[in-house]
Amino acid sequence: MADVNLTGVSKTFGEDIALENLTMTVPDGSFVVLLGPTGAGKTTTLRMVSGLDKPDSGSVSIGGQDMSGMTPAQRDVAMVFQQYSLYPHLSVRENLEFPLKSPVLRTPKPEIDRKVGEVAEVLQISHKLDNKATELSGGEMQRVSIGRALVRNPSVYLMDEPLSSLDAKLRSDLRVELKSIQANSGATLLYVTHDQIEAMTMATHVGVLDNGRLVQFGSPREIYENPVSVYAASRLGQPRINVLPAEIFGGAPASAKTIGLRPEHIVQGEGEDSMVKRVEHLGDQTRLHLSFKDQELITVTDAHTQLKHGDIVKIRPENPYYFDAAGARVA
Structure with missing residues (x-):
């Protein structure tokens, strides 16, 4: 795994400022949650790290290596989106195998079988491996989507509100599973949400974003007990401050x-x-x-x-x- 450093990263889309001089370190092995409302710059930050978008200024490094000019495939990151993004004509097993069969990874067949079996067991979808993706429930589809990232063992996992479309019980179950997986594997995970419960229960660190600016970074408890502003204070706590x-x-x-x-x-x-x-x-x-x-x-x-x-x-x-x-x- 690796740390992630964003230094002075700015990004605009036309006249809209998505990120403004964002400087932040995601420590190696941490579970960092980016918290803020729609338009705060959370997803744009993920896209900067993944290489899907390029910053107008500033730099991104992963594991101490500058990512300038490197494609998403070269960055060794795995991204989970809000929508499932599965291949509907493939089985669960084939969906999980797909990233391991890429020319970049060239994973041997025995290793593919082992990784798919381990991840399927952790996510409790072993009995669904031979089902088509279209035969799954919404929660099962999202488990497969998360599993497709987990099989890769990348330097960094990037997750963009992966639980927001699930019902309350599934969200609760997957919160526990994701935190357990991250803690046991020592993975570096950068996670986007507007849900403060996810931030409080899963994160080792929380980055509070407001209109593209990082207003506070620290542990959930630190931000809850010692907010730097009304805005930061209002991001955590139920009922709201x-x-x-x-x-x-x-x-x-x-x-x-x-x-x-x-x-x-x-x-x-x-x-x-x-x-x-x-x-x-x-x-x-x-x-x-x-x-x-x-x-x-x-x-x-x-x-x-x-x-x-x-x-x-x-x-x-x-x-x-x-x-x-x-x-x-x-x-």
């Missing part, structure tokens, strides 16, 4: 424009009165939608709470974040 006027509770720093409160930053049972607007029972927890001084906020409480619409709950902040008018964190 509450952003309110800075002086709503008093005692804010002079330069603060807003206060950020995660659910655990809201202490219940003491402080000032708020009114329950809505109660969401989610099984393992209950979300409270509160109205406080004409502001709406969400927190969590005991799963078996008896609170209901119209009840009064005292609240106060604890260890809040403060942000200035530009959204940057105030110390």
